[in-house]
Amino acid sequence: MVGTGMVGLGSTFSVSMAAADGSTADPVTILEDDQKFSLARDLADTTAFEMLLAKADKLGYSFKWSADNLFAARTETEQLKREVVEYRLDEPRENVDAMIVVARDMEADTVEVATLDLEYHTAEGLWLKTEKYELVDGAIEQRTLEPDGDALQRAIDELEAGREATTAQDGVTTQVDLPDVIKVNECSQCYEASKLLCTAVCNAGGTLSCLLLGITVVGSIACTTFVKAVCFVAKKASGCGNRVAATICKPSGIGACGPDQKPGGIIQIDIPYL
Numbered sequence: 001m002v003g004t005g006m007v008g009l010g011s012t013f014s015v016s017m018a019a020a021d022g023s024t025a026d027p028v029t030i031l032e033d034d035q036k037f038s039l040a041r042d043l044a045d046t047t048a049f050e051m052l053l054a055k056a057d058k059l060g061y062s063f064k065w066s067a068d069n070l071f072a073a074r075t076e077t078e079q080l081k082r083e084v085v086e087y088r089l090d091e092p093r094e095n096v097d098a099m100i101v102v103a104r105d106m107e108a109d110t111v112e113v114a115t116l117d118l119e120y121h122t123a124e125g126l127w128l129k130t131e132k133y134e135l136v137d138g139a140i141e142q143r144t145l146e147p148d149g150d151a152l153q154r155a156i157d158e159l160e161a162g163r164e165a166t167t168a169q170d171g172v173t174t175q176v177d178l179p180d181v182i183k184v185n186e187c188s189q190c191y192e193a194s195k196l197l198c199t200a201v202c203n204a205g206g207t208l209s210c211l212l213l214g215i216t217v218v219g220s221i222a223c224t225t226f227v228k229a230v231c232f233v234a235k236k237a238s239g240c241g242n243r244v245a246a247t248i249c250k251p252s253g254i255g256a257c258g259p260d261q262k263p264g265g266i267i268q269i270d271i272p273y274l
Contacts, residue, residue, distance in 0.1 A: 028200040028212050031072040039072050040085045043102040048114035048135050049087075052100045055133055055140055056116055061089040061098045071204045074106065075212045081106040086208045095121045101207045116140075117207050126272050127228045130206070145224060184226060187257035190249035191242075194230050198240035202231040229253065229273040236269050243267055248274075 031039060043049055053063060063069065074083040083106055089098040097119040103112045116133040129146035184190045193213070201209040210223035226248075233247045234240060242264025249257045252266045253274050 027077050028073055028075050028196065030200065031074065033067075036067070036070055036072040039074075039083055040070050040087070043083075043085050043104060043111070044087070046102065046111055046114075048111045049100060049102055051135060051140065052102075052114055052116045052133065056089055056098065056100065059118075060092045063087055063089050063100070071208060073201065073204070073208070073212055076106070082112065082211060084208050084211045086204050095123060097121070097205065099205050099207075101205065101211070103211045113211060115207055117205060119205060126232075127206075127224075130224065132207075184249075184254065185256050187249060187261050190254065190256040191245040191262055193226070194245040194248045195240055197227055197230045198234045198244050201227075202234050225273050229271050232271060232273065233267060233269070236267055247271070 056063070069088040071086040071088070072084070075081070082103055084101065084103040087100040087102075089100065091098050098117070099119075100114070100116050102114045104110065105112050114135040118131040120128040120130070122128060129144055131142065131144050133140050133142050135141075184193055196213070197209060201212060206224035206227045209227045213223070230244065230248055233244050233253075237244050237247075242262070243266070244264075246257070246262060246264030247253055247267045247269070248271075249255075249262070250259060250266055253271060
């Protein structure tokens with residue numbers, strides 16, 4: 001049955017309400033051409049980027065300046081003003097996508113998050129795990145994100161109970177950085193988040209996508225899993241309309257919506273991440 005065997009979440013997944021409920025027109029802007037290069041060079045001229053690039057070099061990866069190796073975007077809402085660049089690295093290994101992601105608070109002009117991600121996939125392109133090298137208090141810390149069984153259901157239960165999210169991986173309390181959050185276990189909000197991800201950021205990695213949606217804890221399996229699921233379905237559909245959201249949000253996916261609660265027919269595919 002589609003949607004059974006749910007994949008795990010390291011922490012509860014919530015998204016900035018302003019970034020996903022349609023109250024702000026086009027909150028996520030994908031940068032192109034000169035704007036993209038300008039922001040990318042700005043963030044590359046930071047200690048955070050230099051440290052992660054040195055780490056990538058030790059692991060056998062390198063970066064070459066080209067438009068194809070850059071993905072840049074910004075989110076601007078009342079609660080969140082953040083710009084993010086993903087630097088795609090040359091990959092010495094098959095089935096591994098390597099990238100450095102740097103996020104900056106546009107108001108404080110400070111780097112909020114910097115991480116080197118190695119995303120492992122099967123030969124068919126399905127996500128297996130992510131090795132993360134995160135800059136924390138001036139030092140690089142490593143951790144691995146991968147499915148962990150039934151933690152997804154635990155995270156949804158926490159959302160429904162209105163409790164703060166806690167990570168099951170390392171015992172560290174995880175809180176979303178915004179007071180107004182969108183809960184993907186609620187039908188209309190699941191639809192909005194699915195459509196926004198599909199139209200805006202499916203060409204980017206999970207970390208960049210989560211940062212643009214207001215997630216402070218980078219690489220939370222909750223967010224990464226949701227992103228991977230939406231983008232997997234999007235590849236099977238022609239466009240980013242109701243069918244993608246329906247497949248993710250109805251019983252075929254996370255079950256946030258009833259079968260007839262929202263428009264859109266379900267795409268009959270097995271979603272590996274849910």
